[in-house]
Amino acid sequence: MVILVAEGFLCCSFRSDTMSRKSPTNGKWTSRKAFLLVSVMVLADLCDVTTSVLRHHMTFMDIEDYKDHVCSRPCVDNGQPMTCDYDFLIEHYHTLTKACWDCPHISDMCARPHCVPADGGLRGILTVNRMMPGPSIQVCEHDTLRVRVHNKMENSEGTAIHWHGILQQGSPYMDGVSMVTQCPIPAHSTFTYVFNASTPGTHFWHAHSGLQRADGLYGHLVIRQPPGREAHRGFYDLDLPEHVIVVNDWWHRDSPSSFAQHHHGDGDNKPSSVLINGKGFFKGLYNPKTGLNITTPREVFRVTPGKRYRFRVASNGILNCPLMISVDNHSLEIIATDGQPVQPLEVAAFNIFAGERYDFVLTANQSVGTYLLRVQGLLDCGPRFKDAQQTAILVYDGAEFNSSFTTPAPTIIGKILNPINSRESPTEIPVSQLRAMVEDDPALTRTPDRTIVVAMDFKVIDNPRFHNPVLYSTRDFVIGNRQLQTPQMNDISNTLPSSPPLSQYKDLLQSMTCNNDTVTSDCSVEFCECVHLYKLRLDDVVEVILVDQGHIWDANHPTHLHGHGFRVVAMDKLASSIYAKNVTDLDARGEIIRNLHNAPIKDTVTVPDGGYTILRFHANNPGIWFFHCHVEYHVEIGMGLLFQVGEPEDFPPVPPRFPTCGSWEPEPEIPHVTDINNHCARSSATSHTRQHKHLTSFVVGVCLVSTLLLPLLRTELQPSFAGFPMY
Template identity: 40%
Template sequence: MAGQLAILFWVMLVISLSEVDCFKPAADVYNHECYRECKWPPEPKTCRYVFTVEWQESMSAACFDCPFNMTDCDRPGCIPANGVERPIIVVNRQLPGPQIQVCEGDNVQVKVWNRLGNSEGVSIHWHAIHQRGTPYMDGATMITQCPISPQSSFTYNFKASPAGTQWWHSHSNWQRADGAFGAFIIKQAPNRDPNSDLYDFDLPEHVAIIQAWSNLPASPIGATTGNSLTINAKGRFESFEREDSDEIVYTPREIFRVQPDKRYRFRVIGNNACHLEVSIDNHNLTVIAADGAPIQNISVDRIGVGSGERFDFVLTADQDVGNYWFRVQVSRGFFCRNGLQEELAILRYEGAPQEDPGDRASPEGGLILNPAALETPNGITLLQIDSTDATDEKLQSTPDQQFYFELGSARLPGSHMFDSEDYPNPPLSEATEGFFHVNFVSFKFPPSPLLTQMEDINTKEFCSAGVNLAERRSVPANTVVEVVLVSERSTHPMHIHGYSLRVVGVGKLPRGTTVEDVIELDQQGNITRKLDNAVLKDTISVESGSYYIFRFLADNPGQWLFHCHDIFHLMDGMAIVLQVGETSDLPPIPEDFPRCGSWSKPAYENQKERKNGESVEPIEPAEKRRKQPSAE
């Protein structure tokens, strides 16, 4: 048996290596032919990659003597993470996964292999890629495609647009929290970037993905807030004591290297359940982009980053040569499990000693962009920053459609979960089940993809009120849409697929304010809109007790998921689908596109099955097989 398994392993390895000949892995960004200086007018390339998704372990045997020997921590296949050994999901055996860097307008082809080996499906969402003309490549499981089944592959093929700091991640189950994510940078020619004169270098090693990392797999238990924070999947949670001394050592921190008097573009990506703040000791951060879209630059001390959000800033290395803390902290007053506080990386000037900075104390005060709380002292909200791209005149007119969405949570009685006949125990029958919702409808993913197999889905799956039902809103193509989001309790980072949104209104609400109260305030003229140079965002952290208003032109037909980017909230129902346009507005479905869903053989429903020449009664449904009353 062991010999057979070994042969199978080598066969699969040969198959994987044969794919590499045509699809280049993104292990080394610099060596990929698509990493180059971008030009305008564009000179597009076809950029091919292969992603292999599989389970691995952090702090595995591949780490040898890490962290006692720090060079072992850099061995191929070693993923130290925060020092805790646990199962993780990796892409190309990297954490974070491969970084893609291409030019605006390139054609991107990514062949994704599902090697998880546990019968679990996979899909990859290209976060913030609008997929104009290619809605089938969005990567949202059961919205735009079937999950990629085990030991099979799916090739995504789309245009790299819009430019900016984007990213990719699994959109199946809890896989993103377990490690299936990476950066996707779409660069521009200097004459296309309005802030290009503010920096000297824009390097792949200055991308920072920040995350709350759990010491247990998220997939089986839903742990998304974590035990510690990580920066590019590096952190310090577990301590290690040398056997020959009392010295305590830790896994390595991330290090960002700079040269004195140079200006560097940093790109921060939030893969976090908690709202986090980024700062660098003794340095100002000149913010030049939000969610990939350029803004009028603004200098701040800290940047707030919610799940799915991205911010680009320029750092000028104008301090004394030395080491400085690059800090990621949980926003004050923001709930995160297990008391997460801070994780540190190092900003290291060329010529500085290879040692940690001295002062661990966190600096206080200063300006903060995008704070977790709108009323934060010295806070600068999204409404107070300007896009470099003027607002489309169509968006300044009265919208054609307006939606008010209340974001919240509720609880159901135990009778929804437990049949009192089967579970007479009072603790169960009196229990309650929590769920998240949009307008009191808790979203359930359909049995087949909405975009390609709508005709296969029972219309009962959709409704306008209730729980645990898929909900959609129809939006005619080329209309102006305004959405008002209202959150009474928790903070929700809401992400839309297929679009960037103009944030035209933000406001704090008194405790207990409902969506009906907001509608009344709006009708009375007490809510204003900013219609000039409103910032473009695809992910918006809607604070507890606040409203956010955004507009967009519905010119990209498709079935676009709009959901909370906290995985736990999404899995528990906080989502809705915006159906833009009609089927006739969509491009043709790609030939031989995968299908999935329910199956039944009509003959079994109406006649007896024949087996070995004898008639056999069909199996009755479970509800008919319940205990029947005695005939006596």
């Protein structure tokens, strides 16, 4: 660019000097001005390039924890939005490294920078800035987030970061879904996410590439509102940054190994532990000096008697492990789900599925002392298997702190929100019964423009990724002994394209896509795989009827929609197992009642096993959005689909210089006319691909035409070629 500008200015100056014959001094001065201006521009450009290189070249000495980030501040009415910068350095790392020194034998050392004790189990992990969870992003509504992600992972592994819960209205390219909204960020490179914090509430960020979030790439993301816009501001006294929680199930080996062993063999898929903000204890480490069993530290929350505290909880759940959350001797007032305010509901406990978020108010109204916040694993984390669970310590000011404090779990007495695979009862409250505090969207009360039934289940079928139908078919094994059941939506396994369709739409061929309306195979008996895509008209009201048929396993499929919130208008469990037609027939008879007034707004919701969940959303955010089960293994092998909202001309423009990627094959070589005979011989000997076959046909045709016309040309053009040899 500098060279072009320089050439332009110099050309103009010389032209001015040449044409101004009457005032040569003027021309020389113009040339001098142009030279000085170009010099300044060159230096400025070089400085800008140097600054840019330095800014984007992050080293391991530069990593920060951002615990005192300037944007983590009280949000005030009429406050000025800020631009909030973060640098994320992603790398392969390990628990209890040399950075921990004598942790956990000396407990204080577990809090040293770069020390990740987790639950005391030794294993490889992935981290952002050598933290797990990664840096906590806590900002105010309408701030601008600018996060530079530096991929320093070995093995040339790509990545992408999804901002779970952020609708990305007008910024779909920042959604962070590998091979849907962007190419994976290559190793040794940097990608900068820039978007507006316009979706207030409790969210979280996580890797959306392969199994990376299961190994540690996740963290808090909270967007607070000023008091004048906060629906529940008078319902609590304090909303502290240290009272933000992310929970997840955990195991003691890396996810790719566990995934491969489970899907290609008979490996275990039952987590053995749970983490609260990346902490906990699973087993003690023996200290030979003291003869004691030492455990890694648990998370600690401190409260003052009489105060009301807002806690924010997000689930980075990995497998089929809903988690029950309770606090001994305290009731919890639920005030929000998935970032959206609801009318307060007092409960004794609540269940949280992968991808969900809940906010609750805890009143410190018990005797001064120490209590436990409990996270109990359910289903595949429940007592039937490894009874994965974890506790954190709630300490009242004035109580003596004991890091090893424990007490038997009390019986839960009272209401439980979000029950597991059960119908509504006086003590079990499904999320569909929550009441939103956001005004109704009138469009959602009309008859939907589009209704899509999505039946979900595991299927015993020869998925060639894991079962060769000739060598090791599903017929050769039984459930529980190396027979893999494939989780699908509408009997279709989603596969991601080789280029992100949002930014490279022309690369998405129609032949790559399908859905249950367009597929030509009988997917009930054949394995069907494609880019599972539904096209929605912009501004349509869409109703999705999710059905968990429940024929295999007592499982759940918490389903997450990118780019839109939806209203949960109905939910129920019908039987231990059903078919989608049972639900549509029930609906046709008018026996499913939809709540179209104050229905809760969510972006992640479960479906009762053997039941249904009905959701509605207004397709008003143009782009291509992922809709998928948030159980990591399930989405990884195809339990998802894409919603295309609007046509490409409705999408926001692709950002300048946005990265591209895709498959590549060499173009067929076009023969030079003077080398036809060589090409004829070479092509006929080596045509093994379709492109070569086309090339051979072309060359042979040219050869034949040449053979027929050459004698005529010799005769007709002989005088013109006198003295030249003819071949």
